Amino acid sequence: MVLGKVIVSASTKGGTGKTTSMVNLAWCLSRKKKVVLIDLDLNKSATLCVSGIIEANGKDVTNILNGNKYSSSLYSDGNFSFIPSNDRIFLYDSEKSAINLKKSIDSLKSVYDYVLVDLHCNITGLSITALKSADLAIIPVSSSDPLALAGAMRQEKLIKEVAEGVKYKFLLCRHQARKTVSKQVVEYFSKEKKSTVIKTPARESVFAQKSSGLGLPCCLKYPKSTVAQDYKKISKEIERSV
Ligand SMILES: Nc1ncnc2c1ncn2[C@@H]1O[C@H](COP(=O)(O)OP(=O)(O)OP(=O)(O)O)[C@@H](O)[C@H]1O
Ligand SMILES: [Mg+2]
Numbered sequence: 001m002v003l004g005k006v007i008v009s010a011s012t013k014g015g016t017g018k019t020t021s022m023v024n025l026a027w028c029l030s031r032k033k034k035v036v037l038i039d040l041d042l043n044k045s046a047t048l049c050v051s052g053i054i055e056a057n058g059k060d061v062t063n064i065l066n067g068n069k070y071s072s073s074l075y076s077d078g079n080f081s082f083i084p085s086n087d088r089i090f091l092y093d094s095e096k097s098a099i100n101l102k103k104s105i106d107s108l109k110s111v112y113d114y115v116l117v118d119l120h121c122n123i124t125g126l127s128i129t130a131l132k133s134a135d136l137a138i139i140p141v142s143s144s145d146p147l148a149l150a151g152a153m154r155q156e157k158l159i160k161e162v163a164e165g166v167k168y169k170f171l172l173c174r175h176q177a178r179k180t181v182s183k184q185v186v187e188y189f190s191k192e193k194k195s196t197v198i199k200t201p202a203r204e205s206v207f208a209q210k211s212s213g214l215g216l217p218c219c220l221k222y223p224k225s226t227v228a229q230d231y232k233k234i235s236k237e238i239e240r241s242v
Contacts, residue, residue: 001110003109003110004034004108004109004110004111004112004113004114004115005109005113005114005115005135005136005242006105006109006114006115006116006117006130006133006134006135006136007022007025007114007115007116007117007134007135007136007137007138007238007242008116008117008119008130008131008133008134008136008137008138009021009022009116009117009118009119009137009138009140010119010131010134010137010138010139010155010158010159010168011121011139011140011141011151011155012121012122012123012154012155012158013121013142013147013151013154013155014121015142016140016141016142016145016148016151016173017140017142017171017173017174017202018118018119018121018138018140019041019045019046019049019118019212020049020173020202020208020212020218021138021140021171021173021202021231021234022037022046022116022117022118022138023037023046023049023050023118023212023217024217024218024219024227024228024231024235025116025138025231025234025235025238026080026114026116026217027080027217027219027220028219028231028232028234028235029113029114029116029235029238029239030078030079030080030114031079032079033079033113033114034079034081034111034112034113034114035079035080035081035112035113035114035115035116036074036081036082036083036108036111036112036114036115036116037050037080037081037082037083037116037117037118038061038082038083038105038108038115038116038117038118038130039061039082039083039084039085039118040061040085040089040117040118040119040120040126040127040130041085041089041118041119041120042085042086042087042088042089042090042120043085043087043120044084044085044086044087045118045212046085046118047082047084047085048212048215049211049212049215049216049217050082050215050216050217051215052214052215052216052221053077053080053082053215053216053217053220054075054076054077054080054082056075056082056084059072059073059074059075059084060073060083060084060085060086061073061083061084061085061086061089062086062088062089062092064083064100064101064104065089065092065097065100065101065126066092066097066100067096067100067103069107070083070104070107070108081112089126090124092126093124093125093126094125095125097125097126098125098126098128098129101126101129101130102129102133105117105130105133106133117130117134119131123158123162128162128163131159131162131163131166132162132163132166134163134166134167135167135242136166136167136168136169136238136241136242137159137163137166137167137168137169138168138169138171138198138238139152139155139156139159139168139169139170139171140170140171140172140173141170141171141172141173141185141189142173142174143172143173143174143175143176143181143182143185143186143201144174144175144176144179144181144182144204145174145181146181148181148185149184149185149188152170156168156170156196167241167242168196169196169197169198169238169241170189170193170196170197170198171197171198171201171202171234172185172186172189172197172198172201172202173201173202174202174203174204174208175201175202175203175204176203176204177203186201198234198237198238199237200230200233200234200237201230202227202230202231202234203226203227203230204227205218205225205226205227207221207222207225207227207228208225208227210222218231219231219232
């Protein structure tokens with residue numbers, strides 16, 4: 001049996017584009033494959049970003065952290081399934097919850113082609129468990145941020161430390177090609193980190209923010225926007241690399 005691939009967002013730097021990337025990639029991948037997106041961030045950002053497709057109403061990830069079957073937390077709309085977060089998730093940072101999370105991810109892999117997990121920027125036992133389960137960790141780098149490179153290197157070091165051997169790729173987000181800092185970031189990655197950077201950057205676009213506010217992936221609400229086109233290409237690159 002071919003097992004699904006686990007893709008996890010990884011960055012302890014806030015606001016780099018983790019949630020936007022995971023929501024849009026989950027949507028793009030679900031056009032052809034079965035996808036489940038798990039929100040493991042107590043801020044429930046991914047939950048809010050898909051609330052226009054699926055209204056979470058009571059069931060959430062704490063069910064699986066308590067050891068129940070993943071189906072007790074799942075919402076589905078066609079090939080796109082979703083497990084919402086809970087703002088009390090910090091109460092579940094125990095070894096038992098981590099074991100339950102691992103078991104659920106393993107079960108989901110036998111049903112879904114892709115299991116995507118959106119993480120909070122803090123490192124917790126749950127996020128380490130998700131990272132260790134990953135076939136691919138995506139490190140979003142906000143390319144127009146002057147501190148982006150330092151942040152990206154810190155993330156790389158951290159992944160090697162807490163999830164040794166897990167494959168990772170940098171994803172340039174909020175990219176503004178005309179900005180000097182974005183040019184420097186692209187140059188650095190194409191020279192120094194060519195094998196670990198996703199070729200297509202996700203460009204800065206007002207539609208990325210607008211769609212989140214509407215509770216919809218940008219790729220669904222504004223499919224013709226530059227950033228939606230970018231995420232479509234990125235999802236294809238990701239399919240090839242896991
Ligand atoms: N390509 C883009 N163009 C414009 N705005 C974007 C883009 N990608 C993300 N954003 C905006 O940047 C902000 C941070 O993005 P996002 O929530 O995806 O980051 P995050 O890494 O998940 O943040 P956190 O660390 O809080 O979880 C949001 O307001 C989002 O709408
Ligand atoms: Mg987020």
